[in-house]
Amino acid sequence: MATIFWFRRDLRLSDHPALNQAIELASKTDSRVFAVVSPIDYEDSGEHSPWRRESLWQSWRELNRDLGDKLNVLGEPVSGIISLAKAEGITDVFVSAAYDTKTVEFMKSSRAALEAAGLKLHVGPGNYAVAPGRVLKLDGTPFRVYTPFYRAWMNLGWEQPYQLSPGALWSRASTHIGFDSPAIEEKFAGIQVAKKTIRAGERYALKTFERFIERGALTGYDENRNRADLSGTSHLSHALAHGEIHPRTLLARLSDSAGEVVFAKELAWREFYADVLWHNPGSLTDYLEPRFANMRYDDGTDLGESRLRAWMEGRTGYPMVDAGMRQLIAEGWVHNRVRMIVASFLVKDLHIEWQRGAEWFENWLTDFDPASNSHGWQWTAGCGTDASPYYRIFNPVLQGLKFDPNGDYVRKYVPELRHIDDGAVHEPWLLADGYAGGYAQPIVDHAAERNESLARLEEIKQPKVQ
Numbered sequence: 001m002a003t004i005f006w007f008r009r010d011l012r013l014s015d016h017p018a019l020n021q022a023i024e025l026a027s028k029t030d031s032r033v034f035a036v037v038s039p040i041d042y043e044d045s046g047e048h049s050p051w052r053r054e055s056l057w058q059s060w061r062e063l064n065r066d067l068g069d070k071l072n073v074l075g076e077p078v079s080g081i082i083s084l085a086k087a088e089g090i091t092d093v094f095v096s097a098a099y100d101t102k103t104v105e106f107m108k109s110s111r112a113a114l115e116a117a118g119l120k121l122h123v124g125p126g127n128y129a130v131a132p133g134r135v136l137k138l139d140g141t142p143f144r145v146y147t148p149f150y151r152a153w154m155n156l157g158w159e160q161p162y163q164l165s166p167g168a169l170w171s172r173a174s175t176h177i178g179f180d181s182p183a184i185e186e187k188f189a190g191i192q193v194a195k196k197t198i199r200a201g202e203r204y205a206l207k208t209f210e211r212f213i214e215r216g217a218l219t220g221y222d223e224n225r226n227r228a229d230l231s232g233t234s235h236l237s238h239a240l241a242h243g244e245i246h247p248r249t250l251l252a253r254l255s256d257s258a259g260e261v262v263f264a265k266e267l268a269w270r271e272f273y274a275d276v277l278w279h280n281p282g283s284l285t286d287y288l289e290p291r292f293a294n295m296r297y298d299d300g301t302d303l304g305e306s307r308l309r310a311w312m313e314g315r316t317g318y319p320m321v322d323a324g325m326r327q328l329i330a331e332g333w334v335h336n337r338v339r340m341i342v343a344s345f346l347v348k349d350l351h352i353e354w355q356r357g358a359e360w361f362e363n364w365l366t367d368f369d370p371a372s373n374s375h376g377w378q379w380t381a382g383c384g385t386d387a388s389p390y391y392r393i394f395n396p397v398l399q400g401l402k403f404d405p406n407g408d409y410v411r412k413y414v415p416e417l418r419h420i421d422d423g424a425v426h427e428p429w430l431l432a433d434g435y436a437g438g439y440a441q442p443i444v445d446h447a448a449e450r451n452e453s454l455a456r457l458e459e460i461k462q463p464k465v466q
Contacts, residue, residue, distance in 0.1 A: 007071075
């Protein structure tokens with residue numbers, strides 16, 4: 001009997017045990033496997049930026065090519081699967097496990113609906129080397145700090161990558177639309193406002209990883225990954241977010257050299273945040289440390305909203321912050337070090353709640369991942385998993401001088417400052433012609449706002465007077 005495989009955020013064929021399960025069951029009869037996707041599975045918070053829609057389109061495009069143009073696109077996934085199963089006489093549906101808050105709830109209701117229609121939902125392994133919930137302390141409780149989590153994660157280990165099971169006969173349902181349908185093009189109308197096509201898909205992810213190894217980037221990864229002006233990162237975050245490559249595939253290629261150990265640690269951060277969210281599902285949008293909800297923030301005030309808008313548009317007057325925010329809009333991606341800089345500035349210089357920034361990132365990032373986004377923001381905001389959280393307040397000028405020492409990153413994204421040479425670009429206020437290009441004046445004084453943030457922290461540390 002044929003099977004249905006429901007692709008969600010696992011858009012690849014290799015190292016895919018859940019897909020193998022669907023193929024192996026189908027091979028007992030006619031080997032037909034109907035691969036399905038639905039745009040609704042990716043609509044986390046309504047309308048997405050052109051970059052996010054373009055990234056999904058290109059991932060689907062490559063998956064469809066790998067399936068021999070047999071990808072079935074459904075409008076609403078659950079009702080579409082039920083309709084397809086009825087038309088083709090199918091009883092078994094396969095999907096990869098997911099662990100983020102919204103998807104867990106969605107899959108509970110999906111399972112109930114599918115079972116009510118007489119279908120069996122098989123949930124296979126997901127897109128983590130070690131599934132969230134498996135890494136525990138000796139007393140059986142979850143970790144809240146990264147370093148001991150990493151040690152336990154390493155000790156637990158993971159399987160070797162899986163090969164694709166042979167024999168699948170990918171099938172297109174006559175009653176359902178394919179990837180090349182005008183209806184699908186209409187769904188993604190407007191994506192070409194993106195300035196360039198995003199390259200995506202499993203084959204491109206594997207090539208990207210090979211190039212990362214071949215150019216020797218792992219050798220200096222422990223240092224160069226923080227340099228915004230260098231190509232020191234793997235550029236695989238999009239592929240990991242879309243499931244175009246499994247982290248196990250990457251880990252299998254690593255040795256114990258310094259750079260490769262640090263790269264493995266970065267993959268472990270992704271798994272740590274997924275584990276924290278699994279154990280604390282409300283932390284997707286709520287504070288992991290609840291007391292920070294009582295801090296004074298400037299959201300909702302005219303001044304706060306005006307400053308928030310300036311941050312979104314890259315008009316804060318701080319070059320490193322503005323370069324990062326403009327890169328987000330221009331490319332749908334931002335260097336991880338710069339993400340921390342702009343996040344710290346929003347929360348601790350502008351006193352805006354972290355959720356506002358996380359929502360903006362969710363809208364724009366092509367590599368959006370629910371757990372990494374929410375808990376990356378909370379780590380920087382000081383209300384998350386960091387062992388000594390709130391006192392770390394990034395100085396945007398010093399961060400720029402350290403991680404973009406020649407100013408190349410800033411000049412790339414802030415044309416108003418291209419007349420300034422070298423690292424002086426990070427402090428245009430010190431130059432006679434610093435504002436000759438029309439760059440914005442700083443909207444706040446960092447030193448003063450740092451003190452204000454610490455003062456607000458003291459307020460929530462003091463017991464309330466009854």
